[in-house]
Amino acid sequence: xSELRWNPLYGEWTVTATHRQDRTFFPPPGYCPLxxxxxxxxxxxxAAADYDIVVFQNKFPSLQPAPPAPAIEPSELYPxxxxxxxxxxxxxxxEHNSSLARQPVEQIYKLMQVWQDRFADLDKLDFVxxxxxxxxxxxxxxxxxxxxxxxxxxxxxxxxxMERKVKQxxxxxxxxxxxxxxxxxxxxxxxxxxxxxxxxxxxxxxPFFARYPYELHVYPNHHAEALTDFSLKELRDLAAIFKQILxxxxxxxxxxxxYIMSMFNRPSDGADYDSFDFHIEFYPPMRTETKLKFLAGSxxxxxxxxxxxxxxxxxxxxxxxxxxxx
Amino acid sequence: MTRAKFIKRxxxxxxMETQEKxxxxxxxxxxxxxxxxxxxxxxxxxxTFGDExxxxxxxxxxxxx
Numbered sequence: 001x002s003e004l005r006w007n008p009l010y011g012e013w014t015v016t017a018t019h020r021q022d023r024t025f026f027p028p029p030g031y032c033p034l035x036x037x038x039x040x041x042x043x044x045x046x047a048a049a050d051y052d053i054v055v056f057q058n059k060f061p062s063l064q065p066a067p068p069a070p071a072i073e074p075s076e077l078y079p080x081x082x083x084x085x086x087x088x089x090x091x092x093x094x095e096h097n098s099s100l101a102r103q104p105v106e107q108i109y110k111l112m113q114v115w116q117d118r119f120a121d122l123d124k125l126d127f128v129x130x131x132x133x134x135x136x137x138x139x140x141x142x143x144x145x146x147x148x149x150x151x152x153x154x155x156x157x158x159x160x161x162m163e164r165k166v167k168q169x170x171x172x173x174x175x176x177x178x179x180x181x182x183x184x185x186x187x188x189x190x191x192x193x194x195x196x197x198x199x200x201x202x203x204x205x206x207p208f209f210a211r212y213p214y215e216l217h218v219y220p221n222h223h224a225e226a227l228t229d230f231s232l233k234e235l236r237d238l239a240a241i242f243k244q245i246l247x248x249x250x251x252x253x254x255x256x257x258x259y260i261m262s263m264f265n266r267p268s269d270g271a272d273y274d275s276f277d278f279h280i281e282f283y284p285p286m287r288t289e290t291k292l293k294f295l296a297g298s299x300x301x302x303x304x305x306x307x308x309x310x311x312x313x314x315x316x317x318x319x320x321x322x323x324x325x326x
Numbered sequence: 327m328t329r330a331k332f333i334k335r336x337x338x339x340x341x342m343e344t345q346e347k348x349x350x351x352x353x354x355x356x357x358x359x360x361x362x363x364x365x366x367x368x369x370x371x372x373x374t375f376g377d378e379x380x381x382x383x384x385x386x387x388x389x390x391x
Contacts, residue, residue, distance in 0.1 A: 045370075047361075047363070047370075048372060051372040054371065056363060056369065057368040057369055057370075106352060106353050110375050113356050228335070272328075
């Protein structure tokens with residue numbers, strides 16, 4: 001059973017997807033569904049091995065292009081709609097024991113092109129209003145398949161956090177005639193203490209308002225609303241800054257650093273998003289070498305994050321670990 | 327989409343096709359091959375870059391779906 005149920009308390013949709021309870025959970029060695037199928041081996045999701053990157057529709061999708069009718073009747077209080085959308089899995093490499101951080105910058109550049117292509121394709125679908133590209137990495141954020149991969153959800157509505165961001169961007173532009181991300185970037189550049197890495201096209205920083213100790217944002221140096229606005233040179237620069245920051249993350253505590261990576265493109269509903277700029281946010285759950293930040297009472301209940309660290313200090317830690325990428 | 331936005335996107339597209347020849351030479355052009363998965367319902371896209379053999383195979387079967 002799968003459907004969208006309206007939450008009148010928060011004014012947002014929840015997806016019920018009961019079939020996902022049966023999804024693959026830490027398969028035994030040799031049975032990874034994201035590895036290429038081996039001759040006479042068990043059939044995985046990826047039947048061939050002649051690829052650099054592979055993308056397929058999720059076997060356990062929360063949203064489907066042709067969803068079943070909702071299994072429950074709607075009411076005035078509780079509107080219900082089919083869970084229409086697309087859920088894709090992006091396998092970054094055929095190598096099982098690896099990570100995005102350990103890929104050469106050229107492979108990350110290939111991934112940027114694949115992400116751009118997927119965004120372009122999904123952005124065109126009539127029933128899609130928002131294309132969300134993300135990666136959950138590490139057991140600490142609930143990953144059950146360690147093979148390096150990310151996901152793409154194409155939603156039939158603009159999700160609530162994105163809606164809030166768009167509203168803030170529009171408000172800021174109306175007030176200052178400047179784009180919000182451009183203002184943040186200018187301010188961060190002037191201060192410079194929270195900047196972690198930069199190149200000709202992108203800047204990586206821990207923002208003034210970071211909610212997690214190592215929350216890292218990547219902003220374009222010039223206005224762009226979506227991945228499809230970037231040239232190949234800019235995608236190469238994005239790959240280079242990814243390589244730098246992911247390597248620095250891994251060096252921080254000498255572990256394969258867990259994180260949630262969220263990519264924010266403009267919505268796909270055809271409205272005007274001139275005041276919005278493409279950006280990426282990383283939310284790593286580690287606050288020290290041995291401690292995780294949990295979303296507890298204030299964060300989960302009140303939506304008020306408490307950061308036990310100073311972004312200026314954490315940015316300095318990461319900056320020291322940045323090495324040039326050729 | 328406004329006319330200005332359309333022209334901007336067109337210019338970016340042209341720029342994408344013409345610039346950064348050195349990067350392109352190293353990684354090569356992107357090719358995609360779309361196939362049905364084992365369950366006969368879902369789709370899978372194999373992305374390859376540059377290699378001519380992979381490219382030929384990609385071109386042969388890219389209209390499978």
